Amino acid sequence: MSLSNITQAKELRGLNLVSAHSHITGLGLETGTSLQPWKSAQGMVGQLKARKAAGVLLKMIQEGKIAGRAALIAGPPSTGKTAIAMGIAQSLGSDVPFTTLAGSEVFSLEMSKTEALNQAFRKSMGVRIKEETEVIEGEVVEIQIDRSVTGGHKQGKLTIKTTDMETIYDLGAKMIDALAREKVTAGDVISLDKASGKITKLGRSYSRSRDYDAMGPDTKFVQCPEGELQQRREIVHTVSLHEIDVINSRTQGFLALFSGDTGEIRPEVRDQINAKVSEWREEGKADVIPGVLFIDEVHMLDIECFSYINRALEDELAPIVIMATNRGISRTRGTNYKSPHGLPADLLDRVIIISTSPYGAEEIREILNIRAQEEEVDMTPEALALLTKIGEDTSLRYASNLISVASLVAAKRKASQVEVEDIKRSYTLFLDSARSVQVLEETPETFIGDGDVEMA
Numbered sequence: 104m105s106l107s108n109i110t111q112a113k114e115l116r117g118l119n120l121v122s123a124h125s126h127i128t129g130l131g132l133e134t135g136t137s138l139q140p141w142k143s144a145q146g147m148v149g150q151l152k153a154r155k156a157a158g159v160l161l162k163m164i165q166e167g168k169i170a171g172r173a174a175l176i177a178g179p180p181s182t183g184k185t186a187i188a189m190g191i192a193q194s195l196g197s198d199v200p201f202t203t204l205a206g207s208e209v210f211s212l213e214m215s216k217t218e219a220l221n222q223a224f225r226k227s228m229g230v231r232i233k234e235e236t237e238v239i240e241g242e243v244v245e246i247q248i249d250r251s252v253t254g255g256h257k258q259g260k261l262t263i264k265t266t267d268m269e270t271i272y273d274l275g276a277k278m279i280d281a282l283a284r285e286k287v288t289a290g291d292v293i294s295l296d297k298a299s300g301k302i303t304k305l306g307r308s309y310s311r312s313r314d315y316d317a318m319g320p321d322t323k324f325v326q327c328p329e330g331e332l333q334q335r336r337e338i339v340h341t342v343s344l345h346e347i348d349v350i351n352s353r354t355q356g357f358l359a360l361f362s363g364d365t366g367e368i369r370p371e372v373r374d375q376i377n378a379k380v381s382e383w384r385e386e387g388k389a390d391v392i393p394g395v396l397f398i399d400e401v402h403m404l405d406i407e408c409f410s411y412i413n414r415a416l417e418d419e420l421a422p423i424v425i426m427a428t429n430r431g432i433s434r435t436r437g438t439n440y441k442s443p444h445g446l447p448a449d450l451l452d453r454v455i456i457i458s459t460s461p462y463g464a465e466e467i468r469e470i471l472n473i474r475a476q477e478e479e480v481d482m483t484p485e486a487l488a489l490l491t492k493i494g495e496d497t498s499l500r501y502a503s504n505l506i507s508v509a510s511l512v513a514a515k516r517k518a519s520q521v522e523v524e525d526i527k528r529s530y531t532l533f534l535d536s537a538r539s540v541q542v543l544e545e546t547p548e549t550f551i552g553d554g555d556v557e558m559a
C-alpha cells in the first residue's frame with residue numbers, strides 16, 4: 104500500500120463554512136498555562152468565558168485526556184459557536200485531523216445516516232505512519248544529458264558528491280524531467296528520494312558562493328554533506344482511517360478520494376484495516392492520533408444518529424466529538440421526548456458543555472470591523488456604526504453578510520469606500536429574518552404553507 108500520494112488529498116466540503124470564519128486563526132488565548140483570553144486576538148473577540156473553556160478543552164484534547172467523551176457548544180444563533188470550533192481547529196497541529204459535518208448533511212448524502220457518521224468518525228482519526236526510505240544526498244557536480252537525434256529518448260548521468268565521496272548515477276527520463284523541473288544545476292545540494300524519485304533542492308553549496316551569476320537574492324547556502332551519499336531516512340505520513348478504508352475498498356479505489364464519491368464501505372474492509380493498524384502500532388510502525396469531529400447544528404440529527412454516536416464514542420479508535428447547537432429544551436428528532444438541547448439523556452451525560460451568550464455593541468463592532476478588513480472592504484466609521492446597530496437589532500451574521508453587499512453597492516457608484524448610504528441601500532435590498540417574517544404575515548396567501556400541499 105503506497106500512502107505518499109494520499110497525504111495530498113484535501114477535504115473539499117465545508118469550504119463556504121470556513122470562509123465566513125477565515126479571519127479566525129486561533130482561540131486568542133495567552134500562551135502558556137494560564138489560558139487567559141485576550142479581548143481581541145487571532146481574529147477572536149469577546150465571548151471570553153467560552154473561549155477560555157474551549158482552551159481547556161483544547162488542552163485536554165492535546166493531552167489525550169478526553170477519550171470517550173464529547174463537548175457541546177450551546178448558545179443562541181450568531182454567538183460564535185462555529186467560530187470557536189474553528190478556533191480550536193486552527194490551534195491543533197496540522198497533522199491532527201479535524202472534520203466538520205453539518206447535522207443535516209447526514210441526511211443528504213447518498214448513503215445511510217450511520218454510514219455517513221461512520222465515515223465522518225474515521226475521517227477524524229489520524230494514523231501517523233513511519234516509513235524508511237533511501238535517499239541520495241549530496242552536491243551536484245555535473246548533470247549530463249544526451250538527447251537522441253529523434254528527440255524521443257532521453258538519457259543522462261548525474262555526478263554527485265559529499266565531502267568524502269563522489270559517484271555517477273545513470274538517469275532515466277523521469278529523473279531528467281524532475282531535475283529540469285526543479286532547475287537543478289551544478290553546485291546545488293539536493294536530496295533525492297530513491298523510491299518516489301522526488302527531488303528536493305536543499306540549497307547552494309558554500310563552495311559556489313562566489314558564482315554570482317547563478318544566484319538570486321534569496322539563494323540559501325548550505326554545507327556540502329559529509330559521509331555516505333546514500334542514507335536511510337524515516338519519513339512520516341499522516342492519513343485518516345477513512346482514507347485507508349477508501350484505498351483498500353477495491354470497488355472504489357483511490358480516485359474516489361478526490362471525487363468524494365466513496366459510497367458505502369463494507370464492514371469487512373474496516374475490520375481488516377483496524378486489525379492492520381493495531382498490528383502496525385504493536386510493531387512501532389504507526390501511531391494513532393485521535394482528531395476532532397465537529398458536528399455543527401447537531402439538533403438536526405435524530406435518535407438513531409445519537410445512539411450511533413453514543414456507541415462510537417466507546418470505541419477504542421474514537422475521535423473527540425465537539426457538537427454545536429442553538430436549541431434549548433427541545434424534542435429529539437425521531438422521538439416524542441424533550442430534553443436539554445434536544446440531546447438524549449445518555450449522550451447528554453457524556454458531554455461537557457460550553458455556553459456562548461449574545462454580544463454587546465462593542466464586540467459586534469469589533470467583529471464587523473475585522474470582517475470588513477478580511478473582505479478588504481473600506482468603510483467609514485459612520486457606516487460601521489450603522490452596521491453595528493443593524494447587527495444588534497438583527498444578527499451578527501446578517502450584518503456581516505451586508506459587508507460584501509454594501510461594497511458592491513459602493514462600487515456601483517464608483518466609490519472606493521462604503522458609506523452610510525450604501526449600508527442603508529443594502530439593508531433595504533436584503534431582508535433579515537425578522538422582516539422576512541413580517542412580509543409573510545402581511546401577505547400569507549402568496550406563499551405555499553404546510554397546509555396547502557397534500558403529502559402522499
Ligand SMILES: Nc1ncnc2c1ncn2[C@@H]1O[C@H](COP(=O)(O)OP(=O)(O)O)[C@@H](O)[C@H]1O
Nearest residue numbers: 123124146147148150180181182183184185186
Ligand atoms: N467571538 C468572535 N470573534 C470573532 N468573530 C466571531 C465571533 N463570534 C462570531 N464571529 C463571526 O460572526 C459570524 C457568526 O458567528 P458563528 O460562529 O457562525 O455563530 P453560531 O455558530 O453561533 O451561529 C461568523 O462569521 C463568525 O466567524
Ligand SMILES: [Mg+2]
Nearest residue numbers: 184185399427
Ligand atoms: Mg454555527
